[in-house]
Amino acid sequence: MKKIVLIIPFILTLIISSFLLFYLLQNKDPKKPPSALLNEDVPKIKIPDLFDEKKFLTNIEFNDKLILVNFFASWCAPCKVEHPLFFKIKKDHPNLFIIGVDYKDPKNDALDYLKKDGNPYDFVGYDKQGLIGLEFGVFGLPETFLINKKGKIIYKHLGPLDKKIIENDIYPLLN
């Protein structure tokens, strides 16, 4: 009995240390906190078209479609780095509906950017005030979300995409 009582603090320390070690080994990056919307329904939104503000995209268009949503801006340097990759994604997965959301960007700058660098998106939304970004929990550009056919957000990436992320993280979800 005496021995058991003496061992208890040691066992408790071991248990706590195991929890802490397990958490540390998960490689969580504090600059990239998990999305609160993962596995949740896509927010209810109505996005005006960058090229024609009288046209809108709503949640109805999201039904039964695999959708990639990319928040970008003409002033965002990392967005320009990842921009060519969306042409590759579109070529590899023609059934994927890719939405670009121009976030808090002067309209003319966005139009010039897409004219100069090309437009890989099936639809380009214009989020002048950042309200669409707020609904998605965007706090830095670029941010990319993948929405499944049931309208749930199944993946989020903060920062520019690269080939490794696309092939290891996104493509398996598309298949």
Next chain:
Amino acid sequence: MIFIPYLTENFLKYFLFLLICFFIFLFSGSTNAYSEKDLKKISSKLRCMTCQNQSIYDSDADFSKDIKKIIVQKLESGHTEQEIIKFLVQRYGEYIVFEPQMNIKNYFLWFFPFVILAISLIFLIFRIKKN
């Protein structure tokens, strides 16, 4: 001579009427007006997601400015502090709040130090009694 008291009496009535109107105007909008104190109180509890060691209140980042605008809009439309924080947590996750929320996931964080303290005290008492 009669004219002067008449003017004075009317002037007083008119002044009283203006005074009542003034107080009605003063308090009519106060239910939805936000105060800097409310903004500071709420935004100090929230983490700036781009400058993560700073609160929304202290940070000058664009993200923080946007969140402050949202807080002001929500306060002006009559939302409570809890509703505003819940709105932001739904979009940015619990990470946006400095203090861990009281829910099942965080019970370990909140209560485990007290559990350890209790066990240690019991152990200490046991040892003292034995000695």
